[in-house]
Amino acid sequence: MITIQGLTKRYGDELAVHDLTCTIRPGVVTGFLGPNGAGKSTTMRLMLGLDSGEGEVLFHGRPYRALPNPARAVGALLDARAAHPGRSALQHLRMIAAGAGISGQRVREVLAAVGLDEARHRRIGGFSLGMQQRLGIAAALLGDPEHVVLDEPTNGLDPEGVRWIRSLLRNLADEGRTVFVSSHLLSEIAQFADDLVVIGEGRLIAAEPVRQFITANTRTRVVVRTPEADKIRTFLRGTGFQVQPEDVDALVVDSGDVDAVSAAVRRAGLPVRELHTRRSSLEDAFFNATANATSYRGGAA
Numbered sequence: 615m616i617t618i619q620g621l622t623k624r625y626g627d628e629l630a631v632h633d634l635t636c637t638i639r640p641g642v643v644t645g646f647l648g649p650n651g652a653g654k655s656t657t658m659r660l661m662l663g664l665d666s667g668e669g670e671v672l673f674h675g676r677p678y679r680a681l682p683n684p685a686r687a688v689g690a691l692l693d694a695r696a697a698h699p700g701r702s703a704l705q706h707l708r709m710i711a712a713g714a715g716i717s718g719q720r721v722r723e724v725l726a727a728v729g730l731d732e733a734r735h736r737r738i739g740g741f742s743l744g745m746q747q748r749l750g751i752a753a754a755l756l757g758d759p760e761h762v763v764l765d766e767p768t769n770g771l772d773p774e775g776v777r778w779i780r781s782l783l784r785n786l787a788d789e790g791r792t793v794f795v796s797s798h799l800l801s802e803i804a805q806f807a808d809d810l811v812v813i814g815e816g817r818l819i820a821a822e823p824v825r826q827f828i829t830a831n832t833r834t835r836v837v838v839r840t841p842e843a844d845k846i847r848t849f850l851r852g853t854g855f856q857v858q859p860e861d862v863d864a865l866v867v868d869s870g871d872v873d874a875v876s877a878a879v880r881r882a883g884l885p886v887r888e889l890h891t892r893r894s895s896l897e898d899a900f901f902n903a904t905a906n907a908t909s910y911r912g913g914a915a
């Protein structure tokens with residue numbers, strides 16, 4: 615469990631993170647969502663004590679600096695390009711492991727887990743960004759940590775790599791760990807997150823399960839496909855529904871109650887080819903939730 619309370623960071627006059635308060639629970643993947651510049655990396659640096667600010671971040675009740683064995687409590691990937699280019703992957707991980715009292719066997723285990731075992735003797739300088747991401751994730755997992763904090767782990771990964779990250783995150787959560795993963799890509803977050811923490815311009819917009827976020831920020835609609843679109847529209851409007859034409863032969867009814875729409879359409883006694891609920895996406899919810907922040911919209915993925 616990670617508890618963030620009143621986290622604030624100023625750069626001069628600018629508030630990069632503003633009074634951020636939320637809880638990240640164990641056993642699920644929590645996506646940390648916000649466009650470029652929203653304050654995700656700053657928040658993660660503050661969480662790990664790499665930057666100083668106001669407020670408090672607790673890992674299972676303790677701040678990072680007070681953890682007796684940080685590598686075993688928190689595994690983090692902040693900047694995959696931070697590794698020394700002249701070292702091999704094996705040397706890099708062995709150095710980190712030695713500093714944290716972690717065995718050489720564990721190094722080989724994590725190299726295999728991220729698919730880098732065969733590349734372990736190659737210089738990191740020759741690694742692709744995707745390979746560097748995998749190495750950074752290996753380093754984060756070395757201590758078998760209870761909390762996993764990853765900043766944009768899918769950067770540079772191909773679709774296969776993104777799929778691999780998704781199953782890795784799922785496994786880590788299923789093992790009961792607290793998994794906190796940032797991305798500025800809605801489509802990616804939608805694929806792997808159970809919970810969401812959404813920020814914009816350093817402020818919290820939402821902290822809740824993905825499904826709840828979508829429900830709270832979108833309206834469900836019912837699509838009616840019919841050759842008698844005009845007549846059915848007039849009829850439905852007469853019974854109190856908000857209806858918009860979508861196509862020459864399709865209407866969109868602003869209602870989450872598909873049964874009520876279906877019953878009303880039947881009463882009209884006109885031919886209907888198709889009637890279905892249109893679910894809103896995370897992307898729709900995100901834009902609705904952030905509709906007031908215009909600078910924010912411009913930067914969103």
Ligand SMILES: Nc1ncnc2c1ncn2[C@@H]1O[C@H](COP(=O)(O)OP(=O)(O)OP(=O)(O)O)[C@@H](O)[C@H]1O
Pocket residue numbers: 625630648649650651652653654655656657798
């Ligand atoms: N060292 C710094 N000095 C001054 N301003 C900074 C510094 N680091 C970040 N900022 C500013 O703080 C704000 C938040 O930046 P941050 O990198 O945390 O956002 P982010 O959500 O991680 O973005 P990205 O998706 O691009 O990584 C931005 O306006 C950025 O310009």
